[in-house]
Amino acid sequence: MKQNQVLLDSEMKTFNIVEIFSSLSGEGSTAGVPASFVRVDSCNLRCSFCDTKYSYNHEFTTMTFKEIVDMLKTFDNKVVVCTGGEPLLNKNNARLLPLLLSNEGFQVYIETNGSVKLYREEELLQGKRENIHYVVDIKTPASQMERFDCIEHNSCLLLDGDEIKCVVASKEDIEFCKNKISKIFNNIKDKKINIILSPVFGEIKLQDLAEYVMQMKSIMKDSCLTVKLGIQLHKLIWPHIEKGV
Template identity: 40%
Template sequence: MNVVEIFQSIDGEANRAGNLTNFIRLAGCNLRCNYCDTDYALNKTDGKEMSINEIISKLDKDIKNITLTGGEPLWNEDNAKPLLKELVSNGFNVSVETNGSINLKNYIKEFPSVSFIVDYKSPSSNMEKFMDMENFNILRDIDCVKFVVGSLEDLKKMEEVIKNTNLHKAEAEIFVSPVFGEIEPKEIVEFLLKRKLVKVRVQIQMHKVIWDPMMKGV
């Protein structure tokens, strides 16, 4: 499989924000969001071809958290499943950042200990039509949903999705964060207060505050 980068840092968002983590970024994505901040990982030929053993050798074994990301790390099932099996068997705490377009039913069944951080692509991404809505009805308490919003329209869509899926009653955590530079975080907070969306947690991409927003490998 092609790997764009492997590095150690902190998780910048979602339910493990601030925790030290090994990152594995696989190449290739089936979507083209207009605010994508990892456009260097969109093509399947990006990065370097590596075996699973080579990937494992680059990890810091003292850091038990793994975030598998991309691109879209689940786009190629023939790569994703063997890698997930090996990571789990090595005792890592694995989470997967996935873009919401890949159906997760079989992944959740096969990897019950792996947590899935699922994006809902808002209207401003221009990729909303690719969302697999079943995903937002099957998430567990170890999973979470991430809405990245850039406008009031996006916030209204978030509210609609929560109310019209199992998210409003499921134990999966719900996060919302701004498209960097497109909407002020205070606008998000004001919307949540007005609509009484008490289950939604505001987050800022921590790594973009600590380092340069365009810096790789952090």
């Protein structure tokens, strides 16, 4: 009954939305795939290399869930990326939005900064977990937010199709990620999870990242994990455009 009531009430729930747009997914397992993006307001972190600082300036439009879905349907994309800001904050219904979108048949990817605990089991009853995929950051020293990282807890909740993303700016960051992944390896080794190494543009040589990816390949050969080099395609295609890509 509780789940049914949530769904019945969903159309009129309101959310603070910074932007909604259609583009090519720029990174991760969906890189190059047409996708819709829903960027929510507010973030609990202030990463040094954040490229969407406008998402926590509190410049947003309050939209009902029905308005959001109607707009997404005009794009005709199966994939929806919920991003921010931080979409898993319990603020202005943001945490509920991916669950509701999953019930509309969208394949929902949640880009979370890794400092917020993932959905509890009772929350997932409000959505379709098979339509929900986490993209969880490991915060590196370059972000200056590494003390807020909770990947060791969150890794236990990851499933096939989820992703772990490491944005790195130096060899120190690479070693940091290597140590983190070693700590959580037993939690994730039997799951089909992508581990993505992504550079802070202009801060690290792609060759260094590529070398690390090749090293990790051998370490993970007896697991179900896949390690990948991730480059933000949208920054290559639209290098001078900040919003809407």
